[in-house]
Amino acid sequence: MKIAIAGGGIGGLTLALLCHRHGIEAEVWEASETLRPLGVGINLLPHAVRILSELGLRDALAEIAIETSSLSYYNKRGQRIWHEPRGLAAGYDWPQFSIHRGEFQMLLHRTVVERLGADAVHTGHSFETVLDSGARGQARFALRRRTDNAEVQASADVLVGADGIHSAVRRHFYPTGDLPRFSRRLLWRAVTEAPPYLDGRSMFMAGHQDQKFVAYPISEPLRRQGRSLVNWIAELRVPDSFPDTPPRSDWNKQVDKAVFRAAFADWQWDWIDIPALIDGAEAIYEFPMVDKDPLPRWTFDRVTLLGDAAHPMYPIGSNGSAQAILDARYLVDSLLGTPDTGYALREYEAERLPRTAGIVLRNRMNGPEQVMQLAEERAPQGFADIGQVIPHAELEAISQRYKQLAGFDRQSMQGSR
Template identity: 50%
Template sequence: MRIAILGGGIGGLAAALSLHAAGFHDITVYERTPQIRGLGVGINLLPHALRELTELGLADRIERIGVAPRTLSYYTRRGQRIWTEPRGIGAGYDWPQVSVHRGRLQLELLAAVRERLGDVVRLDHQLVGLRSAGDVEKLQLVTAGGPVEVDADVVIGADGIHSTLRRILHPGQPGPQWSGLTLWRGTARVKPFLDRSTMIMAGDGEKRFVAYPISPPDESGRVVLNFIAEQRAAGQPGVDWNRSVPREPIVELFRDWTFDWIDVPGIIAASDELLEYPMVDLDPVDRWSFGRATLLGDAAHAMYPNGSNGASQAIIDGRVLAFHLATEADPVAALARYDEERRPAMAALLHGNRGGGPERVMQLAYERAPEGFDRIEDVIPHDELVEAATSFKRAAGFEPSQLSARESYSVRVGAR
C-alpha cells in the first residue's frame, strides 16, 4: 500500500513512524519547506502521548531532550495560588509528562524516521491538487524542479493549520478563527522558580502568563524556560508564526507581575527572541475522511493551546490511523473508522478549549474575587477545582485510570 503523508511536522512524522510500526513500508512524507530546521518554542507532551511514544520505542530519546514537570499550578494575576496538582508519574500515570522544545522534538522524530524508514522525506514538495482515479489518489505537487504527479493508495493531510488538503476536501470552510487573544512566546535562560520543574499558569481570561522549564539546570543553576504571555485585544489577528516583535512593550504590559516566587517582566526581558502569535483554531468539520484521503493533527482539529493537547493529540491521531489501516482490509473503511473514533472526541475537546479548558479556574477566581482572597476554598470549592481538572482529562483521553485501561493501538502485520 502506497501511503503519502503531507507535512513533515510532529504529526506527519509520528504518523510515518506509527504506520511503519504497524507493518507498512511504502510511505513517503512530502514537506512543503526546502529544509526542516526544527523551529519553535516549548510544548508539552502529556502522558497519553508518552504512552504512544513508549510503544513506538521512542520515549527514552524524547525524555532525554526534555524535562518532566512534577506539578502544575494555577495562580491569579496577583500571584495567589488557586490550584496545584501533580503531573505525570506523580499523578498516578504509568507514563510521564515531558516539556520539550518543539524543534528538538521534530528533529528527533525526523532522525527516527530516517533510521527506520530510510530516505522517505521529500522536501520542497507542495500539494496543489488531488484527484481520484479509481482506487488511486493522484497528487499534484509543485517542487523547485517543476510540477510532479504522485500516485498513492492513501493520502494523509498532516499539513497543519493552513492545510492544502483540508481546503481541497472542505472548500467552503473558513480559515483560522481568532480568539481575540494574542500570544507572545519565547525562551529565556534564567534561574528556575518554585521546585525547578513546576509548570505555572497565572492570570485570567484577559491576561495570562504561562511558564515551564524545557531543560535541566546548567552549571550556573539556570534553566531554559519556555513562556507564553497573553493579552486580549492586543496585537494583530493575522496568522504569522514567525513575527518577531520587540520585548520592551510586552515587558511593560506585565511590569506589575513581579511576585516573591517569579519575576515575569524579568523573564520576558531575558528572552532570546519574542514571537507574536494570534491564538487561533479551526472550526470543526463534519468529516475528515473522504475515500482514501484523510486529515490528521492541526489540519483536522487545530485548537487553542489550553490544556497543552495539540501535539499530543496529533501523535495519537497517527497511532489510531495506523491501527485501523492495519486491521481493516479496505483502506476506505479504515479511514472511515479512524474518522468515527477520533473526530467527535476532538470536536468536543476543541469546543471545551474555547470555553477555557482546565484553565477556566483562573477566570472563575477573578470573577468571584477580583480583589483577591484569603482562602481559595471560600471562592471556588475544592470539589469544583477537582472537577475542572478531571473533566478535561476525561475529555482529552488522559484521566489516569482511563488511559491505563485503554487497549493498545500497537499492531504488527505483514509488510504492505
Template identity: 45%
Template sequence: MLLRNLISRAGPDVVQTGRSLARWTEAPHGVRVHLEDRTTGEQQDDLHGELLVACDGINSVARAKLYPDEGSAVWGGTMMWRGVTDAARFLTGRSMAMAGTSAKKFVCYPMQDHGDGRMRINWIADLALPPDTDWDRQDWTREGRLSDFAPEFADWQFDWLNIPWMIQNAERIWEYPMVDRDPLPQWSFGRVTLLGDAAHAMYPIGSNGASQAILDARVLTRELMRHGRVPEALTAYEADRREAVNALILANRGDGPDKVLDEVAARAPDGFDAIEDVISDRELAEVAAEYKALAGFDVDALNARGPLIGM
C-alpha cells in the same frame, strides 16, 4: 530523534522539503499526489500511494481543497507572545505556572534543568486585544515586539517567579494570534483523510494541539492494522475521533480548564494569600478531571484501550 527514527524505518527519501501539495487524483486502488515547488510553483514528480493522510496544519492545503468556501482561521480576540528564557528554577522544578485571567494571562513551564539552579523555561503571554486588531498578518515566523505586551506584565513579580525579567531576557519572542477553525462534519473522503490541526485546529489550551494529533495517529494506526490500507480504515478512524475532538474545539473556546483563573479572580478581586482560601483542592481536581476526560487524557481510560501491538 523523531526524524532519525522515521528515516531508519521508511528510508532516506521519506521526508522531502521545499514541496507543497497541488492536488491529488484518486484511483480505484490508490491516490496519485501532484506536488509543486514551494517557491516557484513548478510541477514536481508525482507520488503514488494507497492512502493520503493530510496533516498539514491549521492552514491545510488539503482541507482548503475539500472545503473551498471555509476561508481563513477564526480569531478569538487574543494575541499570544511566546519565548524561551534561561531563568531561576521555580517551585518544584517540574511545576507549570498560570497567572492572570483569560484577558491577560502568563503561562510557563520548564523544558530543561541545567543543574545549576537554572532552567530552560518556555513561556506564553496572552492579551485580549480590540476587535479591529490586524491579527491576520501572521505567517507563523513573525517576531514579537516587547513594547506590544511587556508593559502589561511589568509588575508581575512574585517571590518565586520574576515574570518581567523572564520576558525581558528571552532569546527571541514570537507573536501568534490565538486562532482555531470551526468543527468539520467530515474528515475522510474515499482514500483521503485529515489529521491533527488540518482536521481540528483549536486554541492552544491544555497542550491539545500536539496531544490530539498524537491520539489521532494512535487511532489511525489501530484502524489501519485492523482493516488494512483501505478507505474503511479512514472511516473507522474518523468515527472514533471526530465528534470527541470537535467537542474539545468548542470547550477550548470557553477557555477549557483555564477557566479557573477567571473564577478565582471573581471570588478574590483584591487578591489572596493562599489559593486554598479561594478555591478548594476538590474543585480544582474536578475541573482537571472533567477536562482530562473530554480531552482523552484520563490515564485509566487510555490504559483500558490496550496496546496497538497484536490488533
C-alpha cells in the same frame, strides 16, 4: 499498502514511524526545504508519551525534555488557585514531557530517516492539490518542488493531510468559508535562560482569560547544570478597535517585547519574576489565538486529515501535539484492523472527529484554565483562602473533566491497551 503523508511536522512524522513499526509503507512530503528546529515549547501528555515510548523514543525524550512534575494555576496577584502533580508524579506510568518543539521534530525526523531511509522524506515539496481522491483505488495528488518550481505528481493507497494549521489538503475539500476563528487574544511566545523557579520542573499559569502568563522549563541538559530554559507565553485580549480578522498565523513572526511588556510590569512575586523572564528572551514570536470550527468530515475516499490540519485548537490544556499523535495511532490501528481501506479511514474519523471537536469547543470555554477565570470573576481583588472562593470539589471536577475529554485521565489510560 503505501501511505503518503503531506506534512513532516509532529503528527506526520509520528504517523510515518507508526506505519513503519506495523509494516505499512509510508512516505512524507514536507514543504520546507530543510527541517530546522523551529518553534518554542510544547507539552507531550502521558497518553502521547505512551505512544512515543512504544516507538522506542522515551529515553531519547528524557535526555532532552523536562519531566514535568506539576501544574499550578495562579491569579493575577500570584496567589495559588490549584496545584496538581503531573505525569510520573501523578502516578501515571508515563511522564509528561515539556520539550522544545523544534528539537522534538528533529528527533522524529532523524528517527524516520534511520528507520525508513532518507528517501522516505521528500523535503522541499509543497502539497498543492488532490488530482483524484481515490474512489476506485489510489489517491493521486500534485506537489510543487521548491528547487525548480516544477509540479510533481504522486500517488498512494492513502493520502493523509498532516500539513498543519494552514492545511492545503483541507483547503482542497473546503475551499471557502473555512476561516480561522479569532479569540481576540494574541500570544507572545519565547524562551529565556534563567535560574530555576520552584523545583525546576514545574509548569504554571497566572492571570485569567484576558491576560495570562504561562511558563514551563523545557531543557533537561540545562536543568542538570542548575539552570532552566523557561518557555513562556504572554497572552492579552486585543482592544475593541482591533480588526475581527486575525493577523495571519505565522509561527515565525518576531515582534518586540514593547508590544505587551507593560501589561506584566508588576507581575513579580516571591517565587517568580515575570518581567525578568520577558526581558531575558532573545526572540519573541507573536501568534494570534485562533482555531477553526469542527468539520463535518475529514475523509474523502482515500484522503483524510490529521493533527492541526483536521482540528486546529486554541493552545489551551497543552493538547495540540498530543492529539496529533493520538490521531496517528488511531489511524494506523484502523488500517490494521480491516482490509477495507476506505472503511478504515471512515472508522478513524468516526473515532477521532467527535473527540477532537469536543476539545476544540471546550478550549473555547478555557478548558481546564477556567479555574483562573472563576477566581478572577469571583475574587478580582484576590483571596485569603481559595476554598472560600471556589470549593475544592469544583476545582477538582474542572481538572478531571478535561482530562477525561482529552483522554488522559488515569482511569481510562489504565483501562485501555
